[in-house]
Ligand code: SF4
């Protein structure tokens with residue numbers, strides 16, 4: 192799923208500083224699963240904003256609405272009747288949400304309440320980790336299902352680099368060196384030979400480097 | 414002697430069977446040419462080639478190719494370093510052509526320290542290709558006369574291709590295979606990470622020799638004399654992939670006040686003596702970090718002077 196972190200209250204307060212009435216739009220998709228932008232978090236942010244603005248002597252009126260998803264034109268319609276009642280809409284969805292909303296409602300302003308960070312999952316309660324960088328050409332069959340593009344700090348295809356020590360990455364002793372894991376798994380399985388060839392340079396056109404991407408499925412577009 | 418790949422002095426020295434001796438010089442954090450010249454002047458005639466670091470430890474410095482060019486003009490042979498952190502393949506190939514045009518004939522291909530270590534941790538990390546692919550790229554440009562996209566190069570760059578090897582990073586068992594991989598990719602010579610754990614290095618070299626790697630590439634053993642106990646401690650604790658055994662730290666401590674640096678040099682000299690005899694080691698790469706003026710003394714005492722003229 193897409194993982195995100197809540198922006199600081201100060202930053203959100205700054206975004207809405209000229210507003211008297213806002214809508215906070217949550218999303219029941221990924222951000223609900225990673226506990227950052229679902230119904231519950233919408234409520235928490237709404238109260239925090241109201242309290243802070245009351246203290247400043249500039250009360251803020253805040254309505255709450257959590258959409259089925261914000262990355263789907265069908266569900267974006269769920270605020271069609273109300274979107275215009277506000278000075279701005281604060282979206283708690285990933286970075287896709289405010290953009291789909293913005294495209295659907297050109298006259299309104301949409302602000303992000305979260306920082307969208309990565310594609311990953313929860314490894315422990317309350318801890319999420321990156322697993323995929325959406326490079327557009329998956330190559331993890333070479334590495335037994337582990338991704339050096341997203342998980343090696345240098346995205347190298349021939350690792351581990353000279354900084355790998357005790358299974359950890361050179362940039363942070365808390366961070367696993369994915370290459371250490373790849374090599375160990377290959378060794379355990381007796382398939383080290385898989386790693387002993389020089390892989391062609393990656394074609395980054397399918398990643399963000401090739402410009403914004405689009406996926407067209409002919410069978411569905413008809 | 415078979416045909417030379419680059420015609421560099423380092424290549425000739427190694428091909429002629431001499432025990433090579435290379436040095437290192439980090440460009441200044443500024444355009445201070447005088448400072449740079451002062452630093453490398455100590456290395457003239459003392460080493461076969463001088464590694465010129467590329468934004469070493471991710472700290473911005475005068476570019477490696479510019480400093481290398483100044484060296485060429487002053488009659489020293491540079492070993493131009495390039496890391497994968499700061500350039501995409503277009504910039505890399507452009508610089509590879511450029512350095513050859515400026516008379517540079519050795520190039521060391523490295524991953525590079527992550528920018529988080531340096532003084533611009535906010536920067537984007539490039540890593541369009543990795544060090545293995547960079548080695549293969551330089552080889553392709555040189556031997557096939559083609560760019561990465563298979564288009565012909567109008568006058569291919571002739572470079573003696575170097576790569577680094579760190580026998581002390583983990584997982585240890587894989588390190589010799591990674592070395593083999595770099596040689597397979599096209600490395601003509603290898604310079605290792607600074608060695609302090611001699612037992613481990615002996616074992617590593619034995620494995621390399623068993624695999625015949627020393628017959629496919631020249632392996633230069635990395636030596637950095639310790640200047641102080643503090644430096645030894647710092648290297649042991651804070652430099653990833655560096656293995657400084659306690660016995661070295663204790664030995665330096667035991668040297669007593671004012672004598673630590675000399676003890677550091679003595680250990681380096683002992684290492685060099687052993688490397689001269691060690692099977693598979695074709696030379697020493699002396700990284701006297703910010704201690705360039707000591708290189709003549711170390712070279713003299715190591716008995717590697719005068720450097721061969723080939
Ligand atoms: S190779 Fe690319 S698509 Fe596959 S997991 Fe890694 S980043 Fe994601």
Ligand code: SF4
Nearest residue numbers: 343351352360361368
């Ligand atoms: S230590 Fe491992 S994860 Fe970190 S940059 Fe090196 S190879 Fe990649």
